[in-house]
Each structure stands twice: as C-alpha cells, then as structure tokens.
Amino acid sequence: MADSLIDPGNLVYKRTDVLNDRIMHYCPGCGHGTAHRMLAEAIDELGIQSETIGVAPVGCSVLAYYYLNVDMSEAAHGRAPAVATGIKRVFPEKYVFTYQGDGDLAAIGTAETIHACNRGENILIVFINNGIYGMTGGQMAPTTLEGMKSSTSPRGRDISSMGNPLKMTELVAQLPGTYFVTRHSVHTPANVRKTKRALKKALEYQKLNKGTCFVEIVANCPSGWKMTPVQSNKWMEQNMFPFYPLGDIKVPE
Amino acid sequence: MKGNEAMAEAAIRAGCDAYFGYPITPQSEIIEYLMHENPAERTGMVVLQAESEIAAINMVYGAAGCGKRAMTTSSSPGISLKQEGLSYIAGAELPCLIVNVVRGGPGLGTIQPSQSDYFQAVKGGGHGDYKLIVLAPATVQESVDYVKLGFDLAFKYRNPVMILSDGIIGQMMEKVELFEQQPLLTEEFEWATVGKKPGRSSVFVTSLQLKPEEQENVNHRLQAKYREIEKHEVRYESFLCDDAEYLLTAFGSCARITKKAQEIAREKGYKVGLLRPQTLYPFPTVAFNKLAGQMKGILTVEMNAGQMVEDVRLAVNGQTRVEHFGRFGGMIPDPEEIFQAFEQKIIGG
Numbered sequence: 384m385a386d387s388l389i390d391p392g393n394l395v396y397k398r399t400d401v402l403n404d405r406i407m408h409y410c411p412g413c414g415h416g417t418a419h420r421m422l423a424e425a426i427d428e429l430g431i432q433s434e435t436i437g438v439a440p441v442g443c444s445v446l447a448y449y450y451l452n453v454d455m456s457e458a459a460h461g462r463a464p465a466v467a468t469g470i471k472r473v474f475p476e477k478y479v480f481t482y483q484g485d486g487d488l489a490a491i492g493t494a495e496t497i498h499a500c501n502r503g504e505n506i507l508i509v510f511i512n513n514g515i516y517g518m519t520g521g522q523m524a525p526t527t528l529e530g531m532k533s534s535t536s537p538r539g540r541d542i543s544s545m546g547n548p549l550k551m552t553e554l555v556a557q558l559p560g561t562y563f564v565t566r567h568s569v570h571t572p573a574n575v576r577k578t579k580r581a582l583k584k585a586l587e588y589q590k591l592n593k594g595t596c597f598v599e600i601v602a603n604c605p606s607g608w609k610m611t612p613v614q615s616n617k618w619m620e621q622n623m624f625p626f627y628p629l630g631d632i633k634v635p636e
Numbered sequence: 637m638k639g640n641e642a643m644a645e646a647a648i649r650a651g652c653d654a655y656f657g658y659p660i661t662p663q664s665e666i667i668e669y670l671m672h673e674n675p676a677e678r679t680g681m682v683v684l685q686a687e688s689e690i691a692a693i694n695m696v697y698g699a700a701g702c703g704k705r706a707m708t709t710s711s712s713p714g715i716s717l718k719q720e721g722l723s724y725i726a727g728a729e730l731p732c733l734i735v736n737v738v739r740g741g742p743g744l745g746t747i748q749p750s751q752s753d754y755f756q757a758v759k760g761g762g763h764g765d766y767k768l769i770v771l772a773p774a775t776v777q778e779s780v781d782y783v784k785l786g787f788d789l790a791f792k793y794r795n796p797v798m799i800l801s802d803g804i805i806g807q808m809m810e811k812v813e814l815f816e817q818q819p820l821l822t823e824e825f826e827w828a829t830v831g832k833k834p835g836r837s838s839v840f841v842t843s844l845q846l847k848p849e850e851q852e853n854v855n856h857r858l859q860a861k862y863r864e865i866e867k868h869e870v871r872y873e874s875f876l877c878d879d880a881e882y883l884l885t886a887f888g889s890c891a892r893i894t895k896k897a898q899e900i901a902r903e904k905g906y907k908v909g910l911l912r913p914q915t916l917y918p919f920p921t922v923a924f925n926k927l928a929g930q931m932k933g934i935l936t937v938e939m940n941a942g943q944m945v946e947d948v949r950l951a952v953n954g955q956t957r958v959e960h961f962g963r964f965g966g967m968i969p970d971p972e973e974i975f976q977a978f979e980q981k982i983i984g985g
Contacts (some may be wrong), residue, residue: 420730435867436829437841438698448840456701457725462694465686469698469706470829472682473654477831498687560826 399427412612414602417569423583442484461492464499480507485526503560503594513604521607525549556633562594565635640665646783651818653704654682655696662803663737691712692723700730701841703828710734723762725845731790737806740966748966749803754943758917772887772917775808804889870915880909886937896971924951933982
C-alpha cells in the first residue's frame with residue numbers, strides 16, 4: 384500500500400523482502416521482532432536470500448520460519464545445531480543459520496551446541512538470551528540470574544539449590560571450532576545497528592569455512608519478567624548486562 | 637561379507653548422500669566400514685560421527701529436509717534415543733533410512749541378538765500417531781537389498797523406513813551379491829529446503845500446527861498414506877503352506893531357525909507351513925487371515941517375550957489358536973526346541 388501512496392523516488396527505507404508482513408505473535412516490546420528484522424536485513428544486504436537455509440528452535444521463536452522469507456526447517460527442542468549440521472554437510476555452499484533461545488540452546492540443547500561449535504560447523508548460531516522460558520510461561524532458564532524471580536524460582540534463583548546461570552557464549556568461545564563469538568542487544572538504535580553488523584559479518588565469514596560463528600543477543604522478556612517494555616529494557620541494562628557484558632568475545636585474528 | 641559391512645557398502649551403492657551415526661555394539665562396523673571406505677571420494681557421500689544418537693537422527697532430519705538420501709544406524713538403546721527425532725521426521729514427512737541391529741533389552745540389556753524392539757518399530761515408537769515402514773531381513777543378501785528398497789520406499793511415500801535387523805544378521809558372514817552403484821540424487825524436491833528461489837514462496841520443513849483442525853488434517857493425510865502403504869507394500873514369503881494344517885511364523889534371523897524346525901516337523905509327518913513376514917509394517921494381515929482357516933493352530937517364534945504374536949492374533953481374528961514361543965535376553969532358540977514347543981503348545985495344547 385505504501386508504494387501507491389508514496390512516490391517511490393522519495394522512499395528512503397522499506398521493509399526487507401526477507402521478512403514477510405505477517406503479524407508476529409511476539410508480545411509487545413519483545414526483542415525477537417527486532418532481532419528477526421536485523422537478521423533478515425543482513426541476509427538481504429548480502430544478497431544471499433536464495434542461498435540461505437535457517438533452522439528454527441522450540442520456544443518463543445518456534446515460528447521464526449513463518450516470518451523469515453527463507454527456506455527453513457523447524458527443529459526439535461535443542462536440536463537446531465544438529466539439524467543445521469545435517470543441512471550444511473549436504474549443502475556446504477549454502478548459508479546456514481540457527482535461531483535459538485536460551486532454554487533451547489543452553490539447557491536441552493547444550494550438547495548439540497557445544498559439539499557443533501567444537502566441530503567448527505560453518506554455521507551461524509543466533510542465540511537470544513532473555514534469562515527465562517518465555518513460551519511456556521516464564522519458568523527459570525539456565526541463564527536466569529541469581530535472585531531473579533520466575534514461575535519456577537518464585538523466591539528468586541537460589542544458587543545453592545538451583546545452580547548457577549550459564550554463560551554459554553563465554554563457554555563456546557573457549558572451543559577451537561568457533562571463529563567469531565560476540566554478544567549484543569537490540570534495545571537501542573545504536574545497539575540494533577551493532578547487532579546487524581555482527582550478524583552480517585558472521586554470515587560473511589561462512590564463506591571462509593573457518594568455523595562456527597556465534598552471536599548472542601541479550602533480550603528483554605516483558606511478559607516473563609512481568610514488566611513494561613521500558614522497565615524491562617532498563618532492568619536488562621542494570622542486571623543482565625553486568626553479568627552478560629556486551630561486546631566481542633572472540634574475533635578472528 | 638559381514639552383515640553390517642554389507643549394509644554399509646549397500647548404503648554407498650544406493651547413492652546415500654549422508655550417513656550420521658554413533659558407535660554402539662553390535663552395529664559399529666557400519667560406521668567403521670564407511671569411515672574406512674571414505675565414500676566422500678567414491679561418491680561424494682557425507683559420513684559423520686555425531687556426539688550422540690539424538691544428534692545423529694537430527695542431522696538426518698536436516699539432510700533429509702534438503703531432499704537428500706540420509707540414513708543412520710544404531711542398536712536398541714540408541715534407537716530409543718532416536719525416537720524423538722523419528723517422530724519429527726514422520727510428522728514433517730521426510731524420507732530417510734534407519735537401521736536397528738537389535739540387541740537384548742530392556743535397559744542397557746545385552747549385546748547379544750534379540751527381536752525385542754518389534755513393538756517399538758512397528759507401532760510408531762515415538763510420540764504421536766505415525767508409522768515407520770519396517771523391513772525385516774533374514775539374510776545378509778536381504779540386508780543389502782533392503783537398503784536400496786528402503787530408500788526407494790522412503791522417497792516414494794516421504795516416510796521414514798526402518799530395517800529391523802538383529803545381532804545375528806549384523807554379525808554373520810554370508811555370500812552376497814551387491815547391486816551396481818546408483819547415482820546421488822540431483823533432483824530438487826519442491827518440499828525440500830534448498831534455498832528460496834525467486835518466484836516461489838519459502839519452504840518450511842515442520843511438524844508444528846498451532847490449530848487442532850490443521851493438525852487433524854495432517855493426521856488424516858498421514859493415515860491415508862499409511863492405508864496406501866498397507867495396500868501396496870506388504871511383502872512376505874511362505875513355504876509349504878498349500879497343504880499345511882499347522883503354521884509356523886517368524887521374521888528375520890529367527891525365521892531361518894524356524895525353517896529348520898519346520899523341516900523336523902515335516903519329517904515327523906506334521907503338515908506344517910511357514911510364513912515369514914518381510915515387511916513388519918505393513919503387516920501381512922490378509923495373508924494370515926486367509927491361511928488361518930485351514931490351520932489347526934499357529935505358532936509364532938520370536939526372540940522376544942511375545943510381540944508379533946499380537947499382530948498375528950489380530951489378523952487371524954479368532955479363526956484358530958495362536959501361540960507364542962520365544963527365547964529372549966540375547967538367547968537364540970534352536971530348531972529342536974522350536975519343534976518341541978510346537979508339539980507341546982500346538983499339537984498337545
């Protein structure tokens with residue numbers, strides 16, 4: 384519709400074709416929508432839409448394939464890196480990515496994540512970390528911070544009985560198979576731009592066959608955290624970033 | 637050739653694009669043979685040792701979703717781990733080949749041969765209403781032939797196919813005739829994730845439906861497919877059934893031993909036939925139902941505590957008595973004890 388109202392000559396910005404215009408199911412203020420868009424724009428700007436195959440997880444982004452206009456496979460919970468391995472091994476020339484949340488990647492899929500990274504599968508793993516199981520209603524995740532309340536840690540995460548929050552990104556950075564490991568956020572325009580640059584770089588690196596690229600995006604979960612979007616972003620800055628500091632963790636030499 | 641190695645060679649020759657596996661006795665020779673043969677150079681086939689059975693079946697899911705001939709092999713405890721992936725593969729309607737070289741259970745069980753995974757193989761195995769096509773080889777030759785047949789059926793119906801072998805057939809050596817090398821698939825299937833081409837909408841491989849109405853439709857479609865499979869793909873062998881008054885039935889390696897027992901029974905003057913299902917799903921229900929009328933009794937012989945016997949009883953539907961004789965936990969029956977069981981349970985029973 385916009386095309387008929389606006390003189391195409393005056394257009395300075397439009398939605399990328401790699402993201403379709405279906406109404407997303409994500410909660411208002413959630414970071415997934417922006418993260419999807421940055422990934423879609425990165426694919427678009429690199430001109431690799433027809434050569435890209437994605438893998439969706441189980442969790443809030445289980446329907447990522449419904450929004451991203453690339454061929455995609457829906458994986459069982461936690462198994463996306465194994466599914467992506469199967470795809471990449473039969474199509475080594477394609478660009479393959481997974482898009483996974485913290486429950487999917489850092490709990491049930493820990494083995495698949497570590498071993499895909501350790502083999503140095505030439506894939507991009509996009510890791511959305513909001514410290515909670517969003518889809519199932521706000522239960523404690525492996526990444527839930529100490530003292531953070533959730534429906535299964537109603538008095539706050541108690542380290543002595545519930546264990547420690549897991550820094551998956553620092554962990555995979557230790558593995559020789561990873562090539563580029565970085566942590567970002569999508570809660571301000573500046574951070575959004577940095578995230579897109581990182582995703583683009585990570586996709587470009589796939590051509591080099593140097594190993595796994597791992598991009599964590601620390602995100603808010605207003606519904607799960609029981610906060611307004613603005614409050615949740617502030618809470619994320621004050622509580623998540625000190626424990627999950629933004630920036631590159633492993634960069635190519 | 638050894639059964640396991642022959643199946644590995646058959647996989648290369650069948651034009652398999654990708655094998656993902658994890659070592660487990662008694663089938664580790666399959667991945668060992670493949671790694672040794674280095675089929676990447678022979679045909680371009682991918683062979684990868686995964687970190688777990690779970691990862692292996694999900695790698696199969698990924699490769700199968702690309703429209704490639706993908707397979708994995710394992711033995712009973714490992715096959716249990718693959719059930720989640722199998723359910724997803726069946727739900728997403730992807731073709732692939734799974735080999736189960738069965739060992740005794742439950743639990744870690746034993747590494748000796750068994751047929752105790754019959755229920756798991758033919759009744760679905762994972763969650764949800766689905767079926768695998770299940771082929772039961774009795775010889776190394778059939779193990780080889782079923783690799784090719786398995787891939788053909790998998791792609792014909794876009795359905796996972798399982799070869800239900802066991803530790804006997806996997807480990808024994810027999811003469812075998814290998815088929816010619818088949819080319820790798822070059823076709824780009826419209827249901828496969830190959831990269832979104834301009835002018836077509838994106839493909840997604842999924843077993844997820846949010847609306848129950850849509851999920852019911854998926855189930856209707858699957859059931860219609862299973863009815864087609866039941867109509868066209870039943871395979872079995874029968875020996876001396878025309879004049880038979882009694883029927884022995886067994887599948888896989890156990891059928892070979894049972895055939896010896898049939899010979900003993902014939903020598904003793906009993907008119908005994910033998911029916912050997914080669915497909916366990918679809919089951920030769922009609923064949924059993926037709927033969928049942930002329931039989932004074934049927935004995936199923938299995939290396940389990942009584943599994944296929946249930947399907948035989950359903951097929952026979954009360955027309956005659958159906959009894960079971962089994963050795964299990966890795967024990968193998970000998971022809972003489974099968975004959976004795978026949979005399980006790982069928983003649984004397």
